Amino acid sequence: MTASKTALRNLVSAALLCAAGIVIPTFSPIKIVLEPASFTLASHVAIFLAMFLSPSVAVAVSLGTTLGFFLGGFPLPIVLRALTHVAFAFCGALALQKRPELLASPRTALPFSFLIGLIHAVCEVAVITPLYFGHSMSADFYAKGYFTAVLLLVGAGSVVHSMVDFAIAQAVWAPLRKSMRLS
DSSP: OOHHHHHHHHHHHHHHHHHHHHHHHHHOSOEEEETTEEEETTTTHHHHHHHHHOHHHHHHHHHHHHHHHHHTTOOHHHHHHHHTHHHHHHHHHHHHHHOGGGGSSHHHHHHHHHHHHHHHHHHHHHHHHHHHHTTOSOHHHHHHHHIIIIIIIIIIHHHHHHHHHHHHHHHHHHHHHHHTTOO
16 A cells, blocks of 8 residues: 555544544443543544554544543543543554554453553543542542542553453454455
8 A cells, every 4th residue: 555545544544533432432321420430331442443553543533532522521530531542542553563463362462452451541540640639529539539539440440441442442443454454
């Protein structure tokens, strides 16, 4: 594929994935919100698919979905958590660019998914912690305490949520990759 065709494919893919990444959390009926954590099934799938394509597409989709959360009127902690997706998506895309075989089997994909989930969680905890100690959250949030609200709900919850969405993205990616003639 020529450089201009690859660039066009990446641009169109990024636009479609941004749209999907905004529509899924906005309209999904499968949502759990336990401030500041929110778990919407498949909400990271577009970002993972972008990550499977390239670092630039991963960053573009992460920024696009963050803008969608912001324009959609989501609370600031959720928008800031969405912004942290740039970090795990970029790191994951770089790793896959160097080692695409990481997606080849569950033996390599599962540890990779866990590592991406950890990066995801650390970034989200890092952005929520100052909000917690700055007392900018609801009273319900503080009633849970830092360990439960931030480390368990946001941290551990992000790892699990990330890994579930990664598995969904992998299932979507297998036939999509073939139709895009990527391998």
